[in-house]
Amino acid sequence: MSDTILQRNIRARRLVALDQKSAQALGDVVRMRILEVLSHRPMSAEELTRVLGNSGHKKAVTTIRHHLDALKTAGLIETTKMVEVRGAVMKYYAPTIRAFSFEVPLKFEDTHARLIQDTSARIQKILRGILGDKKFLIESEQNGTVCSVCKGNHFREYAAAEIVNHALVRAMEGNASAENASDKQAKTGNSKH
Numbered sequence: 001m002s003d004t005i006l007q008r009n010i011r012a013r014r015l016v017a018l019d020q021k022s023a024q025a026l027g028d029v030v031r032m033r034i035l036e037v038l039s040h041r042p043m044s045a046e047e048l049t050r051v052l053g054n055s056g057h058k059k060a061v062t063t064i065r066h067h068l069d070a071l072k073t074a075g076l077i078e079t080t081k082m083v084e085v086r087g088a089v090m091k092y093y094a095p096t097i098r099a100f101s102f103e104v105p106l107k108f109e110d111t112h113a114r115l116i117q118d119t120s121a122r123i124q125k126i127l128r129g130i131l132g133d134k135k136f137l138i139e140s141e142q143n144g145t146v147c148s149v150c151k152g153n154h155f156r157e158y159a160a161a162e163i164v165n166h167a168l169v170r171a172m173e174g175n176a177s178a179e180n181a182s183d184k185q186a187k188t189g190n191s192k193h
């Protein structure tokens, strides 16, 4: 016989889709910080070490190189430029993922309840569009494996979420460059006065 001593409903609130390599590579605050810093512009190990040092992560260049190697192996950063400096090759790295590391405020979900609800309704429509796409259905069928717990195929959910994820990053980049462009316009506008 068993007595239930606690029961409460837990809902998933956030989505995390990581392959094993990325999950291992990201298990370190410095690596998360490296990805954040590199999202501003590509940097070399030396420059990255200086920038991190200025923001409270004082590390040796060799340590940073070790982190960069781990991130590169996991495909989370790539070499974007190589420069010859006094006979040595200096590599510049850029991130392939957009990483944010914030402590999420406790009341985040309550504070933004209305926006989350509105956005959810819109995304439902978007998901229906993705799941109804013939090419998507065929391709996700080919890659799916059977779940050992429920015998379902979760690859399709994962693939749909990843499409939204990729599209979100692209949309945010589009907004950022649009904002920069309007900033520049505002500045040139001001200089004419």
Ligand SMILES: [Zn+2]
Pocket (backbone or CB within 6 Å): 147, 148, 149, 150, 151, 152, 154
């Ligand atoms: Zn399952």
